[in-house]
Amino acid sequence: GLTIVELHQQAGTVALTARATQPSACCPRCTAESTHVHSYYTRRPHDLPLVGYMLRLLLHVRRWRCRNGACATTTFCEPLPGLLAPSAQRTLRLTTTLQALGLALGGEAGARQSQRQAMPTSPDTLLRLTRTIAIPAPVAPRxxxxxxxxxxxxxxxxxxxxxxxxxxxxxxxxxxxxxxxxxxxxxxxxxxxxxxxxxxxxxxxxxxxxxxxxxxxxRWHLIGNLQEALARLLDRLRSRLQALLTTPCDGDKGSSGPAPRSIYDRDLRRGTKDQVAQQQSRARRHARYAEVKALHRQGLKILQIARTLEISRQTVRRYIASEQFPEISQQPRQPSILDPYVAYLQERWDAGCRANKQLYTELQALGYRGSIRPVVQWTLLRREQPPEGMQRSGRKPARQVELFVGAETAPQVPAGKPKLPGSQSLAWLLLEEATSLTAAKQQLVEPLKQDADLTMACSLAQRFLSMVRKRRPEELGPWLEAVLASGIGELVTFAVGLQRETVNVRAAVELPYxxxxxxxxxxxxxxxxxxxxxxxxxxxxxxxxxxxx
Ligand SMILES: [Zn+2]
Structure with a gap:
């Protein structure tokens, strides 16, 4: 019902003028057809961009008179179904496009994208349009x-x-x-x-x-709760288990002499950015640990502490349960291309060779394929002072790392001896099936089996997992009895909780949902x-x- 009159371009905008030509219109209230024009006027809505230009429509439309005496409407505006709603500033197709943009990108990013696509919109408008999207009424699933x-x-x-x-x-x-x-x-x-x-x-x-x-x-929450119980037990047994790990290693470590230093045996006075960040986050966690302990001593409940410090209840519960500050496990370092040559490098270093270039050339002769960078890093860690040349080049001194040691910190494990992983990851490790563990993990877990409490807890946990995996609800009763008889506080608490809703636990084991x-x-x-x-x-x-x- 529209005829294009002219297309006019001006400063990044295209104006498209069109005239309504329909000989009659229907009243939106009574649907009676009318041929009586009341007045003429122009609407200027925004539309989708045209070949990269912003597009503005100039629509010469009419106001119609409703001739139906029984109708409450006397005049109505030109109906433009599918194009423009009455009194709208944007065409329907532009609105739909902007809604999709707001939905996919959100306010800020969506608004930036709308600028680029020649339909500039503010973040607020974009979100307002997105809010008007009609969502289907939710239907209850089975x-x-x-x-x-x-x-x-x-x-x-x-x-x-x-x-x-x-x-x-x-x-x-x-x-x-x-x-x-x-x-x-x-x-x-x-x-x-x-x-x-x-x-x-x-x-x-x-x-x-x-x-x-x-x-x-x-099921996954159940297994998660079991893992939490196990982690709390590990927090409690921590020093005992660490002792199991380190003692048997004493003999062979001593006899083989000092292990060759690797590139990552860093002088702690100079650290990487990562080490600084790591120590800072550890200090933050330690401060929070101390706060939790203090509030707990004042008699606050777990939930109150969690709200006060804005941390999760799980963390609070863990901190309260553990006697020592629980460390989080560190990722093992990635192997370096320099590793096979470190022994040789150390030998040359001890013999007094300090020149990076010389060492690098010698390593290349031995088959080293890497760049000089790891060699420079390695020697840098062993120099007392940066060499003269580097000072003159204006390089900043390496960062200082202050190792943070809290009063309640676990005793430092001497370097070169295996360190017990954090309780959270160790708990997951112990829940894995023994056959699926890698050799390294198995080696770590093996000495821990000397602890009777932990061994019993692990076997109970494994039984629970296998019951859930194999869907054997009939094993639930005997399992609960075994846990209650074990006397392992953390697992008993877990089992007592399950007993309160045995029906629901049983359903979890039995049903596939x-x-x-x-x-x-x-x-x-x-x-x-x-x-x-x-x-x-x-x-x-x-x-x-x-x-x-
Ligand atoms: Zn009417």
């Missing part, structure tokens, strides 16, 4: 996986509901509370099975909102939240998660 996600870690949480069979997100709730879940379940009846973690809120919410539904504990589907969606949700910068308001987050699904 199997519902319930999980939480953090708006701010340790502080505020929301709930994500996922279809346990189709694996797509069903809805997002702004809080992690029994009331919110119960209300949703009441509004969306029909859920038969609910998989959830062991948080009391979701248990209560499911009981209140869908009492007829079978609640299934999530798990929250794994929810976890995957939580990961995706985190990525979306990161892309939305500071503007991740809940309604937007919900639209992005549900529409982009």
């Amino acid at each position: 199997v519902l996986a319930v999980d939480d996600f953090a708006f701010r870690k340790g502080r505020t949480y929301g709930t994500i509901l996922v279809d346990g069979e189709q694996h797509h997100p069903v809805d997002l709730l702004p809080e992690r509370s029994a009331a919110a879940l119960a209300a949703w379940l009441q509004e969306h009846p029909g859920v038969e099975i609910i998989t959830r973690d062991r948080a009391h809120e979701y248990a209560r919410g499911a009981n209140d909102g869908a009492p007829q539904a079978l609640q299934v504990l999530d 798990s929250n794994g589907v929810a976890e995957g969606n939580v990961t995706r949700l985190k990525q979306i939240r990161r892309a939305m910068y500071g503007r991740g308001n809940f309604d937007l987050l919900r639209i992005r998660v549900l529409v982009a699904a």
Whole structure:
């Protein structure tokens, strides 16, 4: 119903003038056809860009008169279905494009992209448009996986509901509370099975909102809880286990003389950027550990401490349980291309050869294929003072590393002796099946088996895993009895917790459903939240998660 009159270009903008030519129009209220024009006017909406130029429409349209005496409308504007809504500033196709941009990139990045694509929009407008996207009303699935996600870690949480069979997100709730879940379940009846973690809120919410539904504990959360219990045990036994690791090594280490130094045996007065950062983060963690201990001594509850310090309850529980500051395990260093030549290098160094170029040439003759850089790094660590030449070239002195040692720190393990990994990773290691461990890991675990408590805990944990993997609910009862009889406090606490909801644990072992589907969606949700910068308001987050699904 529009005829193009002219195309006019001016300073990066194209103006397209068009005239409405329809001989009649229908009243939007009573649908009666009218041929009576009331007045003429011009609308100037933005449209999708034209060959890289911003496009503005100049539409000469009319206001029509409704002749139906029974209709409350006297005049109405030119209907432009599919192109432009009444009183809109943008064409429908531009709005849809901007909504997709806001959905995919969020406000800031989306606005930048809109500039580049010749349809400039502010972040706020983009988000406002994104908010108007209509999302289909959620339908209750047969199997519902319930999980939480953090708006701010340790502080505020929301709930994500996922279809346990189709694996797509069903809805997002702004809080992690029994009331919110119960209300949703009441509004969306029909859920038969609910998989959830062991948080009391979701248990209560499911009981209140869908009492007829079978609640299934999530297997991965169960295994995670088991790992946490094991890690707390490891924290408690730490010094005992470390002793087991180091004692038997004394004999052979002493006889073989000092091990050849490798490129990474760094002089601690000069460290890499990484070492500085590592020590700083360790100092931060140690300070937090001390704070947790202090608040705990003052009698604060775990939840209160977590809220005060804005850390997770799990971390608080771990810190309270461990007698020593729990170290996190360090990644083993990558092998260096210089490694096979370090013994020779040391020999030449001891013989007094200090020239990098000379050493490098000699190594090349021996077959060394790397650059001179590792050689320079190696010698640099062994020089008392930087050589004259380097000082004159104006190079800054190497960074100073202050090794941070807290009062409650674990005793330093002498270099060259194996160090016990952090409790978290060691706990996962102990949960792995012995046959799937690499030789190095097996070597690490082997001496720990001398500890009777740990060995018993491991065998109980393995039994639990195999029961879950092989889906043998009939083994649950005997397993619980065995744990309670073991007297290992950390596992007993775990078992007592399970006993309170035996039915749900049994269902978890028996049925194929798990929250794994929810976890995957939580990961995706985190990525979306990161892309939305500071503007991740809940309604937007919900639209992005549900529409982009
Ligand atoms: Zn009418």
